[in-house]
Amino acid sequence: xTEEENVRQEPRETRKGPGFLGQAWLVLTLSxxxxxxxxxxxxxxxxxxxxxxxxxxLSQYTLVPTAVKGRFLEGNKDVVEALDAGDxxxxxxxxxxxxxxxxxxxxLIGLDGxxxxxxxxxxxxxxxxxxxGDKITREPFLANFRGIPADGNLEVDKKGGTIVxxxxxxxxxxxxxxxxxxxxxxxQKWLSTEKKE
Amino acid sequence: xxxEQPTPLERFIQGILPENPIYRQLLGMCPTLAxxxxxxxxxxxAGATAFVLICANLLVSIIRGLLQPHLRIxxxxxxxxxxxxxxxRALAAYMYDMSxxxxxxxxxxxxxCLIICRCEVCGSKQGPAAxxxxxxxxxxxxxxxxxxxxxxxxILGEGLFFGFQTLPEAWPGWKxxxxxxxxxxxxxxxxxxxxHVSARRKAAGEAGN
Numbered sequence: 192x193t194e195e196e197n198v199r200q201e202p203r204e205t206r207k208g209p210g211f212l213g214q215a216w217l218v219l220t221l222s223x224x225x226x227x228x229x230x231x232x233x234x235x236x237x238x239x240x241x242x243x244x245x246x247x248x249l250s251q252y253t254l255v256p257t258a259v260k261g262r263f264l265e266g267n268k269d270v271v272e273a274l275d276a277g278d279x280x281x282x283x284x285x286x287x288x289x290x291x292x293x294x295x296x297x298x299l300i301g302l303d304g305x306x307x308x309x310x311x312x313x314x315x316x317x318x319x320x321x322x323x324g325d326k327i328t329r330e331p332f333l334a335n336f337r338g339i340p341a342d343g344n345l346e347v348d349k350k351g352g353t354i355v356x357x358x359x360x361x362x363x364x365x366x367x368x369x370x371x372x373x374x375x376x377x378x379q380k381w382l383s384t385e386k387k388e
Numbered sequence: 389x390x391x392e393q394p395t396p397l398e399r400f401i402q403g404i405l406p407e408n409p410i411y412r413q414l415l416g417m418c419p420t421l422a423x424x425x426x427x428x429x430x431x432x433x434a435g436a437t438a439f440v441l442i443c444a445n446l447l448v449s450i451i452r453g454l455l456q457p458h459l460r461i462x463x464x465x466x467x468x469x470x471x472x473x474x475x476x477r478a479l480a481a482y483m484y485d486m487s488x489x490x491x492x493x494x495x496x497x498x499x500x501c502l503i504i505c506r507c508e509v510c511g512s513k514q515g516p517a518a519x520x521x522x523x524x525x526x527x528x529x530x531x532x533x534x535x536x537x538x539x540x541x542x543i544l545g546e547g548l549f550f551g552f553q554t555l556p557e558a559w560p561g562w563k564x565x566x567x568x569x570x571x572x573x574x575x576x577x578x579x580x581x582x583x584h585v586s587a588r589r590k591a592a593g594e595a596g597n
Contacts, residue, residue: 217454218462225470232474236481243484
């Protein structure tokens with residue numbers, strides 16, 4: 192009797208559950224299928240989304256007063272030429288990006304025809320703290336950058352500069368300020384080399 | 389065998405009011421408070437959540453026989469994350485401005501407890517018909533909940549409904565309604581109202597017996 196019981200019990204004790212593959216095959220299969228599906232979605236929708244982003248940037252020709260339309264610089268998706276009704280160049284819209292408090296911050300900067308004055312800025316994308324850091328997308332912070340000289344040396348008021356930072360959002364405000372500085376300096380450098388040619 | 393499972397039609401009807409995700413189950417509170425400042429964003433969120441809920445529930449229902457107990461949550465989350473990504477990309481492609489307005493809240497649908505709850509309660513236990521009925525009912529209930537709060541907040545906060553002027557221009561607009569405190573206030577008041585009405589109904593029903 193006992194021997195029979197032992198024999199009957201042994202298989203139950205020594206029987207192993209399915210191994211790693213036996214347990215994980217569903218998760219692995221799903222992962223591969225989902226990955227392929229998402230790649231297909233990205234392939235189809237990626238260009239459309241990029242077009243949306245481009246249109247958004249082009250529509251910011253309004254940062255430059257007297258401009259009525261915008262057009263990308265030849266082969267440069269970071270700069271938009273702002274044109275008036277007669278297709279004359281009246282200014283530029285330059286994209287700059289920097290690392291904010293939370294994630295990347297992208298800013299569009301309006302410049303006059305000679306890149307000597309900043310006519311205004313528009314925050315294209317940010318993931319700063321809602322209610323605090325995200326105030327960089329609104330007035331009165333934006334007004335800091337309207338009609339000021341493009342000297343590339345802007346500084347927040349806490350450090351003795353002219354840009355009034357958003358209360359409790361110094362890092363976000365500094366990010367925008369330094370991003371503007373960097374983008375303006377780079378663009379001015381590029382513009383001077385262009386003019387020489 | 390176990391007790392009778394609800395039919396697809398019962399699942400559908402339960403989801404709209406009796407088991408309303410917002411007013412009864414109190415799930416998905418984050419989008420409820422965050423995106424209901426206007427009808428447009430509320431309905432977009434409802435639509436995206438509906439898409440994810442239907443697809444996830446159907447998929448889980450189809451593969452329910454293959455689910456391992458200790459890996460099922462992982463499978464739910466994997467599926468939900470994939471469908472949310474598809475919804476997010478589709479919104480960015482075809483409704484770009486709304487996508488920017490909703491911001492991080494579309495990806496946050498992944499952690500909306502409503503969806504994983506329905507997968508666990510219905511999708512993993514019943515066939516595709518019941519799963520579909522459940523998903524449709526819960527989506528409708530979610531849309532109803534979001535819509536009721538958004539209507540309140542948009543009309544009182546700006547005098548608009550879906551962006552159209554509903555109250556006279558003279559309406560000052562209670563700005564607090566559009567801000568987070570307004571969300572909490574509205575949700576609390578409407579939740580209290582729903583509880584009050586259903587308590588009255590229950591008392592009347594018992595009195596009738």
